[in-house]
Every structure is written in structure tokens, then in C-alpha cells.
Amino acid sequence: MRTYELIEAVVRAGSIRRAAEECNLTASALIRRIQGFEQEFGCPIFERLPRGMRLNPAGELLMQHIRAQRSDLARVQAQVADLTGERRGHVSIACSQALLPYFLPEQIAAYRAEHPGVTFGVNVRDRVQAEKDLAAFESDLALVFEPVHMVDFEVLFELPQRVHAVFRASNPLARKTEVRLRDCLSRKLVLPSAPYGVRHLLEMGASRRRLAFDPVLETESFELIRHYVVEEDAVGFQIPIGLRSAQQAAIAHAPISERDLPAGRLLLGQMRGRVLPVASAKFARQLEAALSGTAGP
Amino acid sequence: MRTYELIEAVVRAGSIRRAAEECNLTASALIRRIQGFEQEFGCPIFERLPRGMRLNPAGELLMQHIRAQRSDLARVQAQVADLTGERRGHVSIACSQALLPYFLPEQIAAYRAEHPGVTFGVNVRDRVQAEKDLAAFESDLALVFEPVHMVDFEVLFELPQRVHAVFRASNPLARKTEVRLRDCLSRKLVLPSAPYGVRHLLEMGASRRRLAFDPVLETESFELIRHYVVEEDAVGFQIPIGLRSAQQAAIAHAPISERDLPAGRLLLGQMRGRVLPVASAKFARQLEAALSGTAGP
């Protein structure tokens, strides 16, 4: 059991000696445990490099097993605590930035109002990293826009979301119920950077119509986008779940016409085949209910 | 790790002292390991009875985790052996008796012809026990007729199978392409005993038409049924996958009319959510292919 932790430490540290220091052990003690394990496992799990150790393919398989095993044990312990009547637990969720301003805080608060013993961990991840988080058992749930659909991602719920243009409330665009892409391109643009789903959809839509973007500001922060359009009367892009006109009177938004951009999908998912801890599974069901009550694209 | 084996031994034996003997240990050593584990696990997993120990609910949950963990580790080791180029492995399958005479031996032989390093374990189980086998990770696959559809049973393939009447080749019934239930009831009957799917379907069909069985022989052995109908000119019941007229010239069979009995289902399944070892997964795919080529009801 402890051997598993040591193996993980070696993987993280990249060498026996650094891992040994991290674990308050000597290198010799550590290497012998690993040699012992490799012997009973049947084959080496590390390749020995002159600069340290790295997992070989067998080790990668084993590592995945170790992570799955650890997370399942945590699930069992949470379930046991649950039947002892404690109603404790922890929910970790990897999500896009768009969920941060309104949706997630509301949902978490609502859940905790009923289950005060449950704690939360929110990891802000782009759509690629979110799925890696699931696969490494570092997040129970992922709520992301337009994920790169890896095999390990099991979809629990799907909500269409159109891309919205965001601008000053005083902008002429604010009078329309939907805007065309070309109306935006003639204005100053504030775009999310490459890894994000909104940017991805925009690039797709633009290249199909042989248009090009020339953003005045490109950023990872959706919050910055929302605030900057007010400063310089520019146009930004977001998905509606992260927008509430009522909260920020200076800002307005309208969907891009579906003739220009197809609606993207906001997906709630988990690691394929995994049995979630009770708290996470229950929170997932709450999210599904909330999302299905949300206006579509 | 070893602690898990010891816990399993205590569960099997029902008491510390018997388990200790089985493991070549003293009772004191064993109990201290279990106490140590319970401490780090966070709560007791056994209830102490005056006559021994039994798992409490927390222990049941843990036990399920241990079994899942062990079987997944075996899968990883098999997969590692596979990528080392060994092409070894073991497939365990729980199945109904009907598969024993022709279907399974042919399929296993065909598989082993291509992968001689793979060994097989065939556990003959009734439809209830087969699913328990899956849940306890004692069989990778189950191939059963009309299972009691527990939640843990994940269907991989489904093949309709009508119940066939089995009789002497010289019996007048042999001239028909299908027989009515009432034609059989007037004859001497040889029935499989209660836990079997064929019997279950027969009871259902009979009770719906207010008929009753009065078997001259009731047995757990499908083989005995086939052979006995020759002895006394009786009528037995089986599913066609276990019948080949060509092999036993003295025996004929014909399906019961669907007006009397609905077709049952022969199901191939695995433990829900489990990742099967490569060999088992591959054998399952072969079975699916073979079953889909088999004549239906």
C-alpha cells in the first residue's frame, strides 16, 4: 500500500533520490522497495535513465491502476462515513471559466445548504486539461465547453450553448436579437486564447467563410474580456451561462447567428466506467437538473 | 496487500482462529493485522460475535473494493504480459449447462487454436449463481439463459432462444416443425429443476393457461434429460444451442409454439463497469460473433 505512494512519488520527482527526500527516506531504502515490487509484479516498471527514472509502458498501465484503486478506496471510505450517518464527503470538479461567475457558485451553495458536511474543490481547466484531470482521478466531474472528446470522457449531460457576442450596452449591436459574425469582425475584438472552446468555434466559423480575426486583445481570462469591452467599446465572445445582463448593466450580449456559427456543447462528464463517490454522484444529478432548466443556445 | 488476503481468509473461515490456521499464522498475529487495518481504515469492518467474526456493512463495501481491486490488478498484469509479447492470459466464464455439450467446447478450442497461451476456467452455474459469480469477480464472463437481471449484470450480447421439446426420434411429435405445449403435457415429462431458466419459462407458460406439470423425472442435469427421453419415450425440454440432432440420432426436438411460450434470451454479460482482461474481452467478441451467426429461436 505504502509502496504505491512511493512509486507515485518517484514518478512525480523523476528520480529516486529526489523522491526519497520528499518521503523522508534514504535512496537505498526506496530503491529496494521498488526493486522488491518490480520482482513480485513480474517485470520492471521504470526505465533507468542516466538522469533518473521514468515509467515504462508497463509502469504506465500500473500507474493507471494505482490511481483508479486509490480513488475507489476513497469512494468506499466516503460511503462508509455516509452510512455511519456523517454525511461528509468531497466533490472535486474541473470546469471551464464560464461556469465561475454565476453557475457554479450558485450550484455549490445550493448543494452545501442541504449537505453542510460536503466540501468542494474547483479546478479551472481548459477543455484538454479537464479531461486529463478526469483520467488521472484528480477531479470527479468535468464541466467543459466543447471538449476534445477523449475515450475516457463519459458524458453525463449535454447542453447546447451558442457563442454570444459581448459588448457595451450602448453599442448599436445591443438592439439586435442576434448578430452576424461579419458585424463583429469590423469592430475591435477581444478574444479568448487558443485552447478555449469559444475561440475554437470562432476560428472554425471564420475560416469557413474565409474571414480572419485581428484582435486588439487576446487573453486567457474571460473576466478580463467582459470588463475590457466596456473600456474600449470592443466586442468579446462568451457563452451565455457565464453572462447575466442584470448583474452588469454596462454589458450587453447577443447570440451569433447559427448561419455563421453552430452551437457548441457544454458537457458534464466523468471518468468512463468509474463509480463516483456518493457526494459527487449526487452533485452531478443536481447539475443535470439545473442545466436542463437552463435556457439553451 | 497481504492484509487484503488475510481479510478475505477471515471472511471465508468465519473466525480468526480458523483463518489463522488456513494461513499458517497465529491468531494473535492475524488479529493484530486486522486491528491495525481497521484503525487506518477508520472504522471496524467486522462485527465480533461470540462464535466468530462477520463483515459489517462497512466491511461488505470494503470487500467489494478488494475484489474489484484484485481483479483489476490481474487485468493489468495480463495486459503487461501481453505487451511483453507473451500472449498469455486466463478466461473464466460462468455458464448454463446448455452450453457445455457443443457450443462452449467448440468456441474454446477455436480460441485456443489461435492463442495457445490462454487458459480457461468454466464454472457451471444456474442463472442466479452466475450473476453472483460476476459480482464477486470470480468469473469474467457469464453466458446464461434468462438471468434474473441484477443491476451488476452488463449485457454484451443477447440471443433469443425458444424452448424446444426433446423426444425420441421415433415419437410422433418428431414429424411436426413446432409443437404445442398441450401436446407435451399429455406425455411423460422430464423437467429441469426449479432454478433453471427453461423450467421458469415452462412454469410461466403453463400457469398462464392454467395447466400443470406432473413430471416423471426432475433433475439438475440437462444431460440426463436428453438421455432419459430415449429410455422411456418421454418429453424433455432444452434450448436449441445445446442440441444437435446429428450427434444423437435417437433424439429429435422441435420448438414449442410461441403461442404457448415466449422465446427466452441467452445473454452474454460481464460485471457492470468492469474493464475485462484482454483475453476475456477478446473471447467475448468471438462469442458475440459466433452467437450472432447461430440460428435464433
Next chain:
DNA sequence: GAATGCGGTGCAAATCTTGCAACGCATGGA
């Protein structure tokens, strides 16, 4: 070519696990 950092090993000390004997307790039969 010296210095650094790496994985690996021999040997003795420290730590943990185990076996033995014994205790308290509940049950079952004489």
C-alpha cells in the same frame, strides 16, 4: 579531468511483525 548526480549494494541498526502463553467471556452439554 574534476565535480556532480544518478542507480545500485553490503552490512549493521532500528523497526515492525510474529509466536507463545495467558485472560475474560459466552455458549453448550453433563
Next chain:
DNA sequence: TCCATGCGTTGCAAGATTTGCACCGCATTC
């Protein structure tokens, strides 16, 4: 009623494992 039996549990010493220290051979780096 009382004794025998089998249960889980514990104190203590012997045994088995794990660990730390010093050191080796090796490749890379400056």
C-alpha cells in the same frame, strides 16, 4: 450448576523486514 470448548484479545520476547550509512560504478557537465 459447573466444567469444557471455542471465541476475540493482550503482554512480552524472539524473529523477520525494513531502513540508514558508507560506498561503488557510471554517465553527464562544466
